[in-house]
Amino acid sequence: MREVFAALDGSSRAIVGPGDDAAVLAAPGERVVVTTDTLVHGPDFRLAWSSGTDLGWKAAAVNLADVAAMGARPVALFVALAVPPETGVRFVADLARGLRAACDALAPGCAVEGGDLTISDTLTVAVTAVGVLDGALPVRRSGARPGDVVAIAGDVGRAAAGLSLLFDRFRDDSGEAVPVVTSHLTRREAAAMQAQLRPRPPIASGPDAAAAGATAMMDVSDGLALDARRLAAASGVTIALTSGALGTDPVTALEGGEDHALLATFAPDAALPEGFRVIGEVRPEGAESLLVDDAPYGGPGGWDPYRDWDRHSG
Amino acid sequence: MREVFAALDGSSRAIVGPGDDAAVLAAPGERVVVTTDTLVHGPDFRLAWSSGTDLGWKAAAVNLADVAAMGARPVALFVALAVPPETGVRFVADLARGLRAACDALAPGCAVEGGDLTISDTLTVAVTAVGVLDGALPVRRSGARPGDVVAIAGDVGRAAAGLSLLFDRFRDDSGEAVPVVTSHLTRREAAAMQAQLRPRPPIASGPDAAAAGATAMMDVSDGLALDARRLAAASGVTIALTSGALGTDPVTALEGGEDHALLATFAPDAALPEGFRVIGEVRPEGAESLLVDDAPYGGPGGWDPYRDWDRHSG
Numbered sequence: 001m002r003e004v005f006a007a008l009d010g011s012s013r014a015i016v017g018p019g020d021d022a023a024v025l026a027a028p029g030e031r032v033v034v035t036t037d038t039l040v041h042g043p044d045f046r047l048a049w050s051s052g053t054d055l056g057w058k059a060a061a062v063n064l065a066d067v068a069a070m071g072a073r074p075v076a077l078f079v080a081l082a083v084p085p086e087t088g089v090r091f092v093a094d095l096a097r098g099l100r101a102a103c104d105a106l107a108p109g110c111a112v113e114g115g116d117l118t119i120s121d122t123l124t125v126a127v128t129a130v131g132v133l134d135g136a137l138p139v140r141r142s143g144a145r146p147g148d149v150v151a152i153a154g155d156v157g158r159a160a161a162g163l164s165l166l167f168d169r170f171r172d173d174s175g176e177a178v179p180v181v182t183s184h185l186t187r188r189e190a191a192a193m194q195a196q197l198r199p200r201p202p203i204a205s206g207p208d209a210a211a212a213g214a215t216a217m218m219d220v221s222d223g224l225a226l227d228a229r230r231l232a233a234a235s236g237v238t239i240a241l242t243s244g245a246l247g248t249d250p251v252t253a254l255e256g257g258e259d260h261a262l263l264a265t266f267a268p269d270a271a272l273p274e275g276f277r278v279i280g281e282v283r284p285e286g287a288e289s290l291l292v293d294d295a296p297y298g299g300p301g302g303w304d305p306y307r308d309w310d311r312h313s314g
Numbered sequence: 315m316r317e318v319f320a321a322l323d324g325s326s327r328a329i330v331g332p333g334d335d336a337a338v339l340a341a342p343g344e345r346v347v348v349t350t351d352t353l354v355h356g357p358d359f360r361l362a363w364s365s366g367t368d369l370g371w372k373a374a375a376v377n378l379a380d381v382a383a384m385g386a387r388p389v390a391l392f393v394a395l396a397v398p399p400e401t402g403v404r405f406v407a408d409l410a411r412g413l414r415a416a417c418d419a420l421a422p423g424c425a426v427e428g429g430d431l432t433i434s435d436t437l438t439v440a441v442t443a444v445g446v447l448d449g450a451l452p453v454r455r456s457g458a459r460p461g462d463v464v465a466i467a468g469d470v471g472r473a474a475a476g477l478s479l480l481f482d483r484f485r486d487d488s489g490e491a492v493p494v495v496t497s498h499l500t501r502r503e504a505a506a507m508q509a510q511l512r513p514r515p516p517i518a519s520g521p522d523a524a525a526a527g528a529t530a531m532m533d534v535s536d537g538l539a540l541d542a543r544r545l546a547a548a549s550g551v552t553i554a555l556t557s558g559a560l561g562t563d564p565v566t567a568l569e570g571g572e573d574h575a576l577l578a579t580f581a582p583d584a585a586l587p588e589g590f591r592v593i594g595e596v597r598p599e600g601a602e603s604l605l606v607d608d609a610p611y612g613g614p615g616g617w618d619p620y621r622d623w624d625r626h627s628g
Contacts, residue, residue, distance in 0.1 A: 080440035126394035
């Protein structure tokens with residue numbers, strides 16, 4: 001396992017890092033934010049498409065985004081990794097490298113501070129992320145008020161476009177995943193693929209939004225339409241979006257998941273932090289929790305990995 | 315899933331509990347302790363032997379013990395549960411009830427504050443536990459000094475005796491696990507079985523030991539002999555145990571795992587907290603890291619779930 005530990009060596013920032021019964025983390029402000037999210041081989045990824053490094057990156061990114069969505073700064077990841085008995089140490093080391101690379105790129109100061117490696121028939125990466133609020137109040141889903149602006153930071157729809165490409169072009173005749181050959185892709189397609197395999201949620205925008213007084217915030221993991229409805233329901237409001245603000249493919253932006261953008265609301269007079277753009281407004285609760293261009297939105301409304309991924313494992 | 319949520323309903327003690335992007339926990343003293351440990355169907359449990367409730371209990375107990383072993387008070391569990399598609403909701407609800415029951419019994423004030431349910435071919439329960447130090451310093455493995463007394467709180471060897479019973483009496487001719495019939499057991503045997511299926515580590519003794527000035531502490535999960543060697547190595551000392559202090563079956567006490575007792579060292583003049591009993595002393599580092607009755611200890615030295623459990627799943 002030396003190779004696995006080497007991949008993480010020197011990255012700990014904790015008071016007590018890996019190696020004791022538990023890690024000890026500093027919690028300035030006396031509040032911590034904790035979340036857990038799991039990637040499972042089959043519904044969440046294919047090994048023909050994702051390298052160990054991709055997988056580690058994505059497992060980190062999705063959890064970092066949930067911490068950021070509370071307005072917190074991620075400080076530590078804990079990883080429960082279950083691998084089939086035939087898995088090579090190289091793969092596990094690559095996964096550790098991916099976790100570390102995502103922390104370094106998206107949330108500098110955050111590191112893997114503990115974990116657990118077990119044997120299982122199904123490759124599973126369960127990550128728990130811990131963040132600190134540095135004295136700020138957590139930003140919940142429930143604080144949006146009529147008159148607030150609705151803003152977003154990060155991509156919407158790009159990861160879903162990448163997933164469509166994988167399904168359309170990188171499967172064999174029986175539907176099994178085959179390795180991605182990037183030379184077949186346009187630059188735009190390659191970027192979409194990268195957004196699917198190594199999403200880059202705007203982690204620093206989370207604490208920035210909290211500091212700017214965001215009234216509500218959440219991570220867009222299941223599609224903007226579905227997650228906007230959730231925020232609206234939690235806040236008891238209607239969210240009205242403008243499709244013209246959603247890029248060149250508003251339907252994919254509304255329905256595609258896995259980008260992990262940050263959806264936030266701000267008082268109308270607040271200065272939006274860098275990275276956020278206005279995509280709509282908050283209205284009093286009406287019959288519909290979501291309007292797009294002032295009309296009820298009739299799309300399927302979101303992302304269900306057990307619907308959109310088939311049951312092949314790849 | 316209403317049944318699953320009902321099993322946990324009302325138990326949250328967090329500032330923000332389940333339902334948002336992440337939970338928010340109070341961290342008095344500005345330090346938190348975090349650990350993660352996973353139970354996997356096959357190496358860690360058999361469904362013929364463990365009910366959903368047993369499994370939830372054990373998954374909680376092993377993680378609570380790691381928090382306690384740092385001298386911390388557990389405040390929250392986060393559970394990444396991966397279940398085969400055919401698993402009934404009832405089983406998942408039972409598991410949630412077991413998690414809650416263990417918190418209530420062993421660490422009142424601790425609750426499940428978040429989690430994640432996914433589909434996998436292998437039933438896997440990954441728990442991350444968070445604890446707070448209430449201003450105390452964490453107790454590491456590395457602080458034992460020559461002259462300290464070695465003490466233990468909790469059972470040693472009882473869970474291993476229970477596992478032997480399961481393997482000896484509750485398997486069919488082909489080695490597959492069969493359900494436990496407790497009416498076949500003596501009172502002592504039933505207690506051993508219970509220690510295996512629902513261990514009761516002395517969680518409150520962890521913070522008590524920290525308050526009493528414990529110089530080093532760890533959770534005995536892999537057998538007293540192996541874990542005492544680990545503590546000795548981390549501290550750069552030799553640990554000398556007295557077999558007469560280890561009950562009626564010192565070999566099982568030294569080699570059996572999974573009781574999750576707390577092994578601690580204290581300065582010779584410290585008043586031992588309730589629940590701890592002296593089992594030896596700390597000596598300067600010698601050729602052997604562990605002595606039993608002043609002789610090198612030649613036993614296999616510990617517990618390896620992948621050795622002692624076979625590959626059947628049950």
